[in-house]
Amino acid sequence: MAKAEHELTWKDIEIGAVVTEPGNAAIYKTGDWRSQKPDYDFKRCIKCGVCYIFCPEACIHQNKAGFFEADFYYCKGCGICAYECPTRVITMREETEK
Ligand code: SF4
Numbered sequence: 001m002a003k004a005e006h007e008l009t010w011k012d013i014e015i016g017a018v019v020t021e022p023g024n025a026a027i028y029k030t031g032d033w034r035s036q037k038p039d040y041d042f043k044r045c046i047k048c049g050v051c052y053i054f055c056p057e058a059c060i061h062q063n064k065a066g067f068f069e070a071d072f073y074y075c076k077g078c079g080i081c082a083y084e085c086p087t088r089v090i091t092m093r094e095e096t097e098k
């Protein structure tokens with residue numbers, strides 16, 4: 001079983017960063033890399049799902065109201081969702097201290 005991210009040392013990293021176990025990326029908190037985060041104005045959202053399709057981290061989910069929003073545990077703040085959104089719902093804002 002893969003170690004938790006905080007238990008990893010450089011000795012645990014495979015040469016070439018090869019993925020050795022399927023699904024092991026789920027344990028990595030990629031949201032830690034973020035310097036910006038998406039901010040939503042859902043009044044303009046047409047629920048088209050384009051942001052969901054384009055997110056390279058596959059971290060966008062539909063909430064109970066049907067709006068698409070990021071899981072900030074994984075969102076790395078790349079801004080692709082904001083770029084692709086046809087109605088400009090998403091604005092990238094500077095990340096604040098966690
Ligand atoms: S900023 Fe990037 S990683 Fe975060 S939800 Fe948008 S597309 Fe996904």
Ligand code: SF4
Binds near residue numbers: 044045047051088
């Ligand atoms: S791409 Fe924009 S309009 Fe479409 S679901 Fe995402 S936030 Fe809403």
